[in-house]
Amino acid sequence: MxxxxxxxxxxxxxxxxxxxxxxxxxxxxxxxxxEALSTQPVPKPLICYEARGKDGDPCYGxxxxxxxxxxxxxxxxxxxxxxxDAREVRDNWHNRALWAYLAEMPKDWPIxxxxx
Numbered sequence: 538m539x540x541x542x543x544x545x546x547x548x549x550x551x552x553x554x555x556x557x558x559x560x561x562x563x564x565x566x567x568x569x570x571x572e573a574l575s576t577q578p579v580p581k582p583l584i585c586y587e588a589r590g591k592d593g594d595p596c597y598g599x600x601x602x603x604x605x606x607x608x609x610x611x612x613x614x615x616x617x618x619x620x621x622d623a624r625e626v627r628d629n630w631h632n633r634a635l636w637a638y639l640a641e642m643p644k645d646w647p648i649x650x651x652x653x
Contacts, residue, residue, distance in 0.1 A: 540563075540565075540568060540652060540653075541560070541561070541563050541652070541653050542560075542561040542563075542568070542571065542650060542651070542652055542653075543558050543559065543560050543561070543587070543650075543651040543653065544558075544559040544560075544561060544617075544635075544648050544649070544650065544651075545557065545558060545559075545583065545585055545587070545648065545649040545650075545651050546559070546642065546646060546647070546648045546649075547646065547647045547648070547649070550643075550645075550646065550647065553579065553580070553581050553582065553583050553584065554583070554584040554585065555583060555584070555585045555649060556585070556586070558585075558586065558587075559635055559638065561632065561635060562629050562631040562632045562635075564625035564629065564632065566624075566625050567620070567623060567625035567626070567632075570620055570623055570625075571617070571620065571650070574612055574616045574617070574619070574620075575612060575616055576610035576611060576612045576616075576650065577610060577611055577612070578608055578609070578610055578611075579601070579608070579609040579610060579611055579649055582599035582600060582601050583599065583600050583601070583609055583649055584597070584598065584599055584600075585597070585598075585600055585649075585651075587600050587651055587653075588600050600651075603650075603651055603652045603653060604652070604653045605652060605653075607652065609649050609650070609651065610649070610650050611647045611648060611649045611650065612647075612648060612650065613644060613645050613646060613647065613648065614639040614640070614642045614643070614644055614646055614648065615644045615645065617636070617639050617648070618636065618639055618640060620636075621636050621640070
């Protein structure tokens with residue numbers, strides 16, 4: 538099983554809800570670089586489409602941890618943009634587009650990391 542990453546930007550700066558799901562192209566070499574960035578714990582449950590119902594199926598609801606049981610963390614576009622020139626971003630059109638999106642966001646906007 539491989540590890541993947543979704544970026545979940547908040548709807549509002551201090552409202553822990555996300556309806557946007559930005560999938561990072563699965564580049565295993567990029568994960569340690571992202572994990573080394575300064576993250577903070579999510580202060581309350583995140584409302585998003587990554588919740589699980591009683592039957593285990595995906596649904597909209599509150600999430601406090603990723604599918605590996607790790608507590609959710611967040612960072613800002615400023616942190617992620619430090620990786621803009623990383624080979625794993627530059628050599629993949631999907632990741633280049635994602636980093637261009639991040640460059641247009643407010644620099645201090647919270648983005649939750651959801652590892653799956």
